[in-house]
Amino acid sequence: MINIGIDLGGTTTKMALIDDHGKMIDKWAIATNTIDNGRHIASDISESVLKKMQQFNLEHSTVRGVGVGAPGFINMDTGFIYQAVNIGWKDYPLKEELEQSIRLPVVIDNDANMAALGEMWLGAGQGAKNLICVTLGTGVGGGIICDGEILHGVSGMAGEIGHITVMPTDGASCNCGKTGCLETVSSATGIRRLALDALDYNDSVSILRDIFESKGDISAEDVFNCAAKKDPLSSTVAEKAAYYLGFALGSIAVTINPEKIVIGGGVSHAEDTLIVPLTKYFKRFSLPRVFDACTINLAQLGNDAGVIGAAWLCMQKIKQGTMN
Amino acid sequence: MINIGIDLGGTTTKMALIDDHGKMIDKWAIATNTIDNGRHIASDISESVLKKMQQFNLEHSTVRGVGVGAPGFINMDTGFIYQAVNIGWKDYPLKEELEQSIRLPVVIDNDANMAALGEMWLGAGQGAKNLICVTLGTGVGGGIICDGEILHGVSGMAGEIGHITVMPTDGASCNCGKTGCLETVSSATGIRRLALDALDYNDSVSILRDIFESKGDISAEDVFNCAAKKDPLSSTVAEKAAYYLGFALGSIAVTINPEKIVIGGGVSHAEDTLIVPLTKYFKRFSLPRVFDACTINLAQLGNDAGVIGAAWLCMQKIKQGTMN
Numbered sequence: 001m002i003n004i005g006i007d008l009g010g011t012t013t014k015m016a017l018i019d020d021h022g023k024m025i026d027k028w029a030i031a032t033n034t035i036d037n038g039r040h041i042a043s044d045i046s047e048s049v050l051k052k053m054q055q056f057n058l059e060h061s062t063v064r065g066v067g068v069g070a071p072g073f074i075n076m077d078t079g080f081i082y083q084a085v086n087i088g089w090k091d092y093p094l095k096e097e098l099e100q101s102i103r104l105p106v107v108i109d110n111d112a113n114m115a116a117l118g119e120m121w122l123g124a125g126q127g128a129k130n131l132i133c134v135t136l137g138t139g140v141g142g143g144i145i146c147d148g149e150i151l152h153g154v155s156g157m158a159g160e161i162g163h164i165t166v167m168p169t170d171g172a173s174c175n176c177g178k179t180g181c182l183e184t185v186s187s188a189t190g191i192r193r194l195a196l197d198a199l200d201y202n203d204s205v206s207i208l209r210d211i212f213e214s215k216g217d218i219s220a221e222d223v224f225n226c227a228a229k230k231d232p233l234s235s236t237v238a239e240k241a242a243y244y245l246g247f248a249l250g251s252i253a254v255t256i257n258p259e260k261i262v263i264g265g266g267v268s269h270a271e272d273t274l275i276v277p278l279t280k281y282f283k284r285f286s287l288p289r290v291f292d293a294c295t296i297n298l299a300q301l302g303n304d305a306g307v308i309g310a311a312w313l314c315m316q317k318i319k320q321g322t323m324n
Numbered sequence: 325m326i327n328i329g330i331d332l333g334g335t336t337t338k339m340a341l342i343d344d345h346g347k348m349i350d351k352w353a354i355a356t357n358t359i360d361n362g363r364h365i366a367s368d369i370s371e372s373v374l375k376k377m378q379q380f381n382l383e384h385s386t387v388r389g390v391g392v393g394a395p396g397f398i399n400m401d402t403g404f405i406y407q408a409v410n411i412g413w414k415d416y417p418l419k420e421e422l423e424q425s426i427r428l429p430v431v432i433d434n435d436a437n438m439a440a441l442g443e444m445w446l447g448a449g450q451g452a453k454n455l456i457c458v459t460l461g462t463g464v465g466g467g468i469i470c471d472g473e474i475l476h477g478v479s480g481m482a483g484e485i486g487h488i489t490v491m492p493t494d495g496a497s498c499n500c501g502k503t504g505c506l507e508t509v510s511s512a513t514g515i516r517r518l519a520l521d522a523l524d525y526n527d528s529v530s531i532l533r534d535i536f537e538s539k540g541d542i543s544a545e546d547v548f549n550c551a552a553k554k555d556p557l558s559s560t561v562a563e564k565a566a567y568y569l570g571f572a573l574g575s576i577a578v579t580i581n582p583e584k585i586v587i588g589g590g591v592s593h594a595e596d597t598l599i600v601p602l603t604k605y606f607k608r609f610s611l612p613r614v615f616d617a618c619t620i621n622l623a624q625l626g627n628d629a630g631v632i633g634a635a636w637l638c639m640q641k642i643k644q645g646t647m648n
Contacts, residue, residue, distance in 0.1 A: 257477020
């Protein structure tokens with residue numbers, strides 16, 4: 001059977017046809033049209049899906065259903081989006097809309113959770129049933145899997161690990177309204193801010209400063225590139241980002257005792273420059289039996305994790321007959 | 325049907341006969357005989373259970389099985405105790421021993437987890453399927469329930485929330501080998517230590533100091549009693565214990581999004597003197613949507629939580645047919 005995976009983002013909506021063995025038959029993307037509070041998105045998706053099915057001569061009977069990873073606050077049981085700021089939705093019945101137009105069962109979950117399921121099925125989390133996925137991008141996203149099931153919690157907020165407080169005092173303001181969240185220091189945005197602060201705070205010679213002076217700005221990528229070249233200022237910033245991430249992951253690991261931690265997102269391209277100090281701090285802040293049972297891995301599926309996880313969840317839910 | 329719940333402690337083993345509706349038919353306790361590395365414990369338990377069944381004219385066919393909450397590191401699937409320091413067991417096949425002598429199916433889990441299940445079934449957690457139970461006693465124990473199931477993690481270490489780091493720098497040493505764990509500041513032992521430090525650090529007038537000078541020592545209970553009487557030094561210590569507990573629970577709640585947090589153990593007798601500042605800090609360190617979905621409650625079952633949870637787990641596992 002074929003499963004359709006969709007990863008709905010603020011600018012692009014990625015889609016894929018994936019069979020039960022995880023083979024990707026085709027993948028494609030359309031722009032996410034956010035005008036008129038996102039009212040055209042569902043019909044754009046349906047149209048694109050139905051056209052693709054036609055192109056591949058797929059009857060409705062050979063397609064199991066559609067999984068959709070969406071941003072924002074979602075009721076996973078009803079597929080109702082309470083609020084998705086980037087998209088413009090408020091109290092939007094996404095599952096219902098898509099089921100009516102595509103005429104296939106639809107499963108909705110949070111985009112970070114779908115990415116975690118994708119890595120569990122075909123990526124760095126393969127074989128593990130207890131898993132933390134962290135996406136270090138503009139923000140810090142999280143998906144937590146315990147005993148093979150996504151943790152949703154009582155109101156769908158589980159896994160919001162970007163908002164674990166890592167600086168209880170003197171932390172920077174976070175978009176969530178708190179201060180000192182993990183996201184303020186270990187996201188790409190946070191790392192850039194830490195680096196700008198460091199450049200401002202002292203006037204040591206640094207190749208990062210040279211970049212700043214020639215480009216007028218720096219990125220988290222610049223920081224890790226310079227840290228990899230042993231630039232002291234950049235290494236201090238990279239170490240700090242890894243310290244706070246290790247602190248947060250230590251607390252989460254003592255709470256859920258995962259087998260694997262999968263690190264994805266742009267910042268994960270720093271590879272060992274991030275993972276080596278991260279592992280050191282994760283060890284310090286977890287427990288020996290927790291640390292020994294867990295490996296830290298780089299995500300393997302990149303931007304495909306979301307569509308793969310969405311296809312997997314659709315397959316699982318429909319096989320188990322736990323669809324609503 | 326009758327379920328037998330057992331709560332195996334370092335000094336006493338509590339037992340109870342509990343029916344499927346949660347009615348406690350009888351409860352009793354025997355001393356835990358730890359001599360010879362605990363080799364008499366299993367036979368003491370079996371003897372006591374069989375005698376009690378006889379006394380109540382219970383045939384084996386009317387008893388569903390036995391649930392046992394045990395301390396230490398346990399393989400919950402096999403009922404094998406890797407290590408239980410207080411009891412003297414190392415690589416001990418508890419489930420097998422008990423099943424052979426009692427001739428009933430036996431389910432083993434961690435004692436803190438059993439207490440959490442007890443509160444979920446008949447206590448402060450009733451109705452909630454996403455629950456954190458914290459026991460503030462000599463140490464800090466934890467049991468976490470997500471979607472109605474105990475979180476075990478990959479090696480049975482999930483819920484070890486006493487060992488979440490809350491003081492990343494300058495923390496006191498913990499029994500686990502780390503420093504700055506929650507247990508070092510919010511357990512009865514930790515609160516006593518904080519108070520002794522505070523008495524040592526300044527010489528302000530304090531009714532806690534009067535107690536210290538007359539008794540030669542103080543307890544966490546003294547601290548909260550004095551804090552309830554607005555003693556400034558004691559209030560500062562109580563506030564500090566609540567601050568760190570709120571910090572740790574904030575991180576856990578952002579991770580698992582619970583409906584209820586249940587606080588038990590001796591320190592919970594402080595009631596509002598603990599819960600009011602705890603709620604304030606929990607709000608600061610969680611997210612609005614996480615905080616709004618969650619209530620903090622005092623445990624209701626006291627020392628019975630363990631046997632009740634053990635009876636419940638036995639009933640569930642055998643009903644579901646998920647026994648090993």
